[in-house]
Amino acid sequence: MPNFEAGKFDVIVVGAGHAGVEAALAAAKMGAKTLVLTINLDMIAFMPCNPSIGGPAKGIVVREIDALGGAMGKVIDKTHIQMRMLNTGKGPAVRALRAQADKVLYQNEMKRLLEEQENLTIHQAVVEELLVEDEKVVGLITQVGAVYRAETVVITTGTFLRGEIIIGDLKYSSGPNNQQPSIKLADSIRNLGFDLVRFKTGTPPRVNSKTVDYSKTEIQPGDDVPRAFSFETTEFIMDQLPCWLTYTSEKTHQIINDNLHLSPMYSGMIKGTGPRYCPSIEDKVVRFSDKPRHQIFLEPEGRNTREVYVQGLSTSLPEHVQRQLIASVPGLEKAEMMRAGYAIEYDAMVPTQLWPTLETKKIKNLYTAGQINGTSGYEEAAGQGLMAGINAALRVLKKEEKVLSRSDAYIGVLIDDLVTKGTNEPYRLLTSRAEYRLLLRHDNADLRLLEMGYTIGLVSQERYDKFVAKKKRVEDELVRLRTLFIKPNETTQELIRSVEGSELKDGIRAADLLKRTEMHYDLVAELAPSEVELSLEEKEQVEIQVKYEGYIEKSLQQVEKLKKMEDKKIPDQLDYDAISGIATEAKQKLKQVRPLSIAQASRISGVNPADISILLIYIEQGKIAKITG
Amino acid sequence: MPNFEAGKFDVIVVGAGHAGVEAALAAAKMGAKTLVLTINLDMIAFMPCNPSIGGPAKGIVVREIDALGGAMGKVIDKTHIQMRMLNTGKGPAVRALRAQADKVLYQNEMKRLLEEQENLTIHQAVVEELLVEDEKVVGLITQVGAVYRAETVVITTGTFLRGEIIIGDLKYSSGPNNQQPSIKLADSIRNLGFDLVRFKTGTPPRVNSKTVDYSKTEIQPGDDVPRAFSFETTEFIMDQLPCWLTYTSEKTHQIINDNLHLSPMYSGMIKGTGPRYCPSIEDKVVRFSDKPRHQIFLEPEGRNTREVYVQGLSTSLPEHVQRQLIASVPGLEKAEMMRAGYAIEYDAMVPTQLWPTLETKKIKNLYTAGQINGTSGYEEAAGQGLMAGINAALRVLKKEEKVLSRSDAYIGVLIDDLVTKGTNEPYRLLTSRAEYRLLLRHDNADLRLLEMGYTIGLVSQERYDKFVAKKKRVEDELVRLRTLFIKPNETTQELIRSVEGSELKDGIRAADLLKRTEMHYDLVAELAPSEVELSLEEKEQVEIQVKYEGYIEKSLQQVEKLKKMEDKKIPDQLDYDAISGIATEAKQKLKQVRPLSIAQASRISGVNPADISILLIYIEQGKIAKITG
Ligand SMILES: Cc1cc2nc3c(=O)[nH]c(=O)nc-3n(C[C@H](O)[C@H](O)[C@H](O)COP(=O)(O)OP(=O)(O)OC[C@H]3O[C@@H](n4cnc5c(N)ncnc54)[C@H](O)[C@@H]3O)c2cc1C
C-alpha cells in the first residue's frame, strides 16, 4: 500500500466512542483544526453494555462534563427514556442522576453534533500506525495508507486493541459486539515502548420484552418531575418508560455452581483482569455464596425496540448455560435471548505512563483517554476524553495546560487515581474514591467548573453571563440570610409549629433557622421574603450551602492544606536515586510515576509518610539546583 | 467448542438483510415457528449502499411485496425523507415510485417489526455450518456451538460470504462497511457441492453536507402530493428533504484516466464480476469516453445526519484519488469525505442450482434468497426473500408451493431469469427484462397479487375485504362506462371543446370517449356521473384499463399462449440423454437447469426452437412412461 499525504491537523482523535467524541468536540470548539477517525461511522458513541448513563459518582461526572462545556449531558437529556435522581432521601453529596438511554438515538444525536461542529472533520478509517519523531508524535497512518500530520494525537480506542470476545471456550478476535478489532495499532503502541496490560470486561444477554412476564417483577418508574443532566436543558422528556426489577433464584445459583468448570473465568481461559465493581454473575455467586439472590434489572434499550438489557447477569458462560440462567429468573422463564452475554479481553495502557494532562510521558503531544487508560464506563471515558481534548487543544494554542484537582471534580479524582496509583483492574469511579465528597456535588458542578469551561473557550459568553448572574443571586441571598434577623413573633412561631419545630426563644439569623432539619428555604423565605425571585436551582443551592455549611467549611480547610502540598512542586528531572533515605519500593514508584507535586507523591501507594518527609526536606533544601541546572 | 441443542424450528432464516427480514416475517406470519439468525442485531436491514428504495422496476417490486403482505413498502412509507413518482409524463407501464430513506430509521423500524412478530425468534449469531442428512437440510450450527434443528432453512447472507473489501491495492477480509465477513458458512456451502461464483459490487464515498456548496447544484425536491408504496398506508410524510444534482467535470475524467493504473478493476486485482447497471465511475468514464459528463446526485442519508451519499461516484480507486475526484465535482470542491468508496468481492450461488421456489435442487428444504443468488439491490433481495420465506413455510405447512410467473409480477421475472438463465454478473431488475410490462404496473400490483397474499395467509381478512370491494367498484365502473352511451348534445360538445378535442358526430360509449388522449376520467364522469363515489386510486385504475385496453388485451393473449406452454410440464426425472436429436449444448443446459415446463425450457439460452420441438414431441408421445415408471 503506497502511502499518501491526507492532510494536516492540529488535533487528531483516534476513535469516536464516549471518550473520542468529547475530545474531538472540545478541541474543535476551542479552535483547533480537528480530525476524528473511527472504524465505523454507524457506531459513533455506541453503548456496548448497559443502556444507561449516570448513577453514583458517574452522574456527577456527567454534570461536570456539562459545566466544562462537554456534550454527554446534553445528548442524554435529548435521548433518554427515563431519568431518576438517586438517593434523594440522603445528603446532597450522594445524590446523583441516572438516565436510561435510547441507545440508537444517543448514537445518532452524538453523530449529528460531530457532523455539525465547526473545525471538525469526521472520517471513517482504521488507524494502524503512529508516526513519531524525536519522541514527539507527528501524525499517523491509516489502513488505506493515508498519512495525516498532526500537532497532537489523542487515542481513545476503548476495548478494541487486540480485542477478543470470549463465550464459553470460544475465543475470537473481535471488537465489542462483533465489530472489527484493532490489532496493528496495538502493535504500534507497544513498539513505541509503552507498557500494556490485558484487561477484560463483560456484558449480559439481551432478551425480547415480548417474551417477559412482567407480572413477576417490580416496576421501576422514572421520576415524575423534570430532570436533566445539563444546566442548559430547558426541554424535558416526561413520557418515560419504566424498568423492572427481579432477582436471581436458587436455581440460578445452582446452574452457575454446576457449570463453573465451563466458565472461561475459572478455567483460566480469560487471562485479563475484570472489573471488581461490575462483576459477572458467576463471580457474584461464587464470591458471595451466602447471598441467596442478586438483583436483576430489566432495562429497555430504547423507545422503538423490544430489546431488553438484563442488568446483573453479565456472563461469559457458554450460550447454553446462559439460556438456562435466563430461564431461572422469575419473569424470564420464557424469555427469548436476543444476544448472548460475552466477555471481551483487550490491551490497555498502564496509566502511570501518563501525565495528569493525559499526555504520555514517553511521547510528547500524544494523549490517551477512555477505556484504553484502564477505566471502565462511559462517563469515565467521556470525562477523560474531554480533558485530553482540552489539553491537546491548549498545547496547540500554546496555552497553559489544565488539570482538575481532586477537590475540583470527580474527573480530577479519576485522572489523579489513574496517573498516580495506576490500576490493576478496570477502574470504575465510586463516591468512596473522593475525599471531598461534600464538595463534589451534583448541584454545584457549575459553581466548581463553569468558570474553567469559559476560560478555555468551551462555554459561550451568553451561558457564562447567565451563570455569573446565578452565582451572584446565590451569594447575595446567602449574605442576606446570614445577616437578616428573624423575630420570634407569632407568625414565625406558627410557621415553626406547622413543621413541628421547637419555638424560638430569641431572635435568630435566617440562615441559622434554615439550618434546622425541618426547615426549608421556602419556609424561611416566607418569614423573610427576598426581593429577588430565585429559581428552584438557586433555592436548592442556597439551602445546601446553608445547611451543610459546617461540613463544607471543614472540607475546604482540608483542601487548603492539600493545596499547600500541591503547590510544593517536584521538578520533572528530579534524580530520586540521588536522595538517600527513601525506601527502595518508594523510589521505584516515584521514578515510575514522576509525580508533579508533593501531594501527588504522597498518594502513590508504597510511598510512605517517612519517604515524603525526606523528599520534602530534599527539595526544600534546594538540593534540586544541581540536577535541574 | 462442544455443541449443544439450542432448539427446533420450522423455518430458520440466516441473515437479517433485506431478503432475510421478508423471509422471516412471512414465514412467521404464515404460522411457521421461525428463527432468524444474524451477525449483528444493530445492523438489521442495513443499507450499505444508496439510501433509497424503489425506482424503475424496483419500485414496482416493492408494490408487489406489499400486495403479497410483505414489509418493505410499509417500512419505507414510515421512514422516508423524500418520495417521487418517476415518469409521470409517460405511460403507466414505466411509472415507478422512488423514495429516499432515512437509513437509520429504516433499520430501527424493520428491527421493531421483527421483534414484535408472533412466532418469530430473533437471535444474534454467526452461522458456520449447515446440517444435512440424506440430501435434506435438517439444521445448522452457530459459532458458539448452538445446534438448531429445522424443517427448512433460508440462507440470505448477501455479500458476506468470504467478503473482501478492496480500495486501491488494499484488500482485506470484511463484510460490507467493515462488518465481520462469513467465511466458514461459505466453506460449508461449497462443501455441500454447490457451485459458487465470485461477484463484486461497489459503493461511492459519502461527504458532509456542511461542506457542500449547493449553489452550484440543482435542487431535486420530492413530490408535493402524498405518495406511498403500501396500498395500506394512510399517513403520509409531507415534510421532505431535497436531493441535489451536479455533474462530473472534465477534470474528473482527467483524474480517472490519469489514475487508471491504480484501479483494482483494471490492475486485475478485482476478479469478481461487477454489476453492469451500477458501474463504477472509472467504468463509466472508460466505457463512455465520448460522454463529457455524468450525473451525480447528492442524497442525504437521513433526516438527522449530515452524511450525504454521492450517487454516481461509486469507485474502488485509492482514497487519495477519491479525494481528488470529489474535489473535481462542482459543488464538492471543498467537500469533506466522511467515508471512502470501496468495492466488495463475495461468493454467490450459481442460481440455476435453484428451483423456481428458490429451493436448492441439491439439498431439499434448503432455500437461498437475495444477493447470495447473484442479484444486486435491496428490492431484488426483498422480493426473493419474501418468496423463499413463503415457500419454506408452505413446505412446513405441507401446502402447495407458490411460484410467480413472468406475467404475474416483476418478482416472477426476476426469479425465472435467475433460475432459468443464470447470471454472469450481479443481476439487476430492469423494465426491459419483462415481456409484459404493460401488465406489471405500479398501479395494479394489488389486482395482480393480493389474492395470492390472502390465500397463503399474509393478507388479513379486513384488508382482503377492502380489496374485493375496490376491485368490484372498478369492474362495475368499467362495465358501466363500456355500456353507457353518451349523446352528442351541447353539454358534451362544450366539454370536448374545452379540452380541444374534436366534437362528436354520433353518440359514443363512455369508455370510447375516455380512450381519447385529451380525455380523463373526471371529465367523462361529468357527462356520465357514477352513483358510486370512486377513490382517486380507483379512478386511475379505471382510466388506465380503458385507455390501454388494446395493449393490455394483446399482452393478455400472449400470456394465454405462454400459459399453454407453461402447462406442458416436463417431468423432473426426464433423461435428456435418451432423447435423440437435441443439440449437445441444449442437452447440457437442459440437464443443468432441469426446467419444469416447456415454456421455461424455451427461455434457456442455448436451447433453440428446434430443440424445443423435439422435446415437445418426445413428451407428448408419452415416451416419458418408461423413465418415470
Ligand atoms: C462487552 C463490554 C462490556 C462492558 N461492560 C461495562 C460495564 O459493565 N460497566 C461499565 O461501566 N462499562 C462497561 N463497558 C465499558 C464501556 O463500554 C466503555 O468504558 C466505554 O465505551 C469506553 O469508551 P471509550 O471511548 O474509551 O471506548 P469505546 O466506546 O469502545 O470507543 C472506541 C472507539 O475507538 C475506535 N477505534 C478503535 N480502534 C481504532 C483504530 N485503530 N482506528 C480508528 N478508530 C478506532 C472505535 O471505532 C470506537 O469508535 C463494557 C464494554 C464492553 C465492550
Ligand SMILES: Cc1cc2nc3c(=O)[nH]c(=O)nc-3n(C[C@H](O)[C@H](O)[C@H](O)COP(=O)(O)OP(=O)(O)OC[C@H]3O[C@@H](n4cnc5c(N)ncnc54)[C@H](O)[C@@H]3O)c2cc1C
Ligand atoms: C458495497 C456495496 C455496494 C452495493 N452497491 C449496490 C448498488 O450500487 N446497487 C444496488 O442495487 N445494490 C447494491 N448493493 C447491494 C445491496 O446492498 C444488496 O443487494 C442488498 O443489501 C442485499 O440484501 P441481502 O438481504 O441479500 O443481503 P444483506 O443486506 O447484505 O444481508 C445479509 C445478512 O446476512 C447476515 N449474515 C451473513 N452471514 C451470516 C452468517 N454466517 N450467520 C448469520 N448471519 C449472517 C448479515 O449479518 C446480514 O444481516 C451493494 C452492497 C454493498 C455491500
